Amino acid sequence: DSGVTQTPKHLITATGQRVTLRCSPRSGDLSVYWYQQSLDQGLQFLIQYYNGEERAKGNILERFSAQQFPDLHSELNLSSLELGDSALYFCASSVESNQPQHFGDGTRLSIL
Amino acid sequence: LAKTTQPISMDSYEGQEVNITCSHNNIATNDYITWYQQFPSQGPRFIIQGYKTKVTNEVASLFIPADRKSSTLSLPRVSLSDTAVYYCLVGKSNTGKLIFGQGTTLQVKP
Numbered sequence: 001d002s003g004v005t006q007t008p009k010h011l012i013t014a015t016g017q018r019v020t021l022r023c024s025p026r027s028g029d030l031s032v033y034w035y036q037q038s039l040d041q042g043l044q045f046l047i048q049y050y051n052g053e054e055r056a057k058g059n060i061l062e063r064f065s066a067q068q069f070p071d072l073h074s075e076l077n078l079s080s081l082e083l084g085d086s087a088l089y090f091c092a093s094s095v096e097s098n099q100p101q102h103f104g105d106g107t108r109l110s111i112l
Numbered sequence: 113l114a115k116t117t118q119p120i121s122m123d124s125y126e127g128q129e130v131n132i133t134c135s136h137n138n139i140a141t142n143d144y145i146t147w148y149q150q151f152p153s154q155g156p157r158f159i160i161q162g163y164k165t166k167v168t169n170e171v172a173s174l175f176i177p178a179d180r181k182s183s184t185l186s187l188p189r190v191s192l193s194d195t196a197v198y199y200c201l202v203g204k205s206n207t208g209k210l211i212f213g214q215g216t217t218l219q220v221k222p
Binding site for chain 1: 203215
């Protein structure tokens, strides 16, 4: 058990819809990361937050947004969903940047 | 464009040492290298991290040559339970971006 909790585990929705994925980091970790994993693209870094503030941005689409709240949990919002957004979305946390990350078990998003 | 490259797959037998090499030609001075292991339906799990030379922990060693353009994860005496996908990650110190390799599927045979 990594200590990182992601909800929901599975999500099925339709094109054009909006969803919110939630992540609770490991106790004591201030940094949260979001990743997308698909069969053809592998693991893609989306965005990192540290203690409530955005710290680094990767290949995150404009239709996607994230935030980290004062209690350090984070949410990833995906809107105007397309079939290609179907993937596993992982959250990870670490004490600080450049430190080993602890991953949750992911949310599997299926767009029909 | 920074890129991290590793072999798609490798086969080994129980008890053998396995070495998986990752190429990261555009690595910068303060960028760090991390390796993760992933089993099906689970998130990646941290194995080892380093900046230069050699790092060893209870499960693996990481070898990084002087030019740092590659790194090699060494797994001593693998067992069937080491069958998994292994990812190399380069963390960019200037932008904070994180670049994963495409993953190496290791199949350990009895």
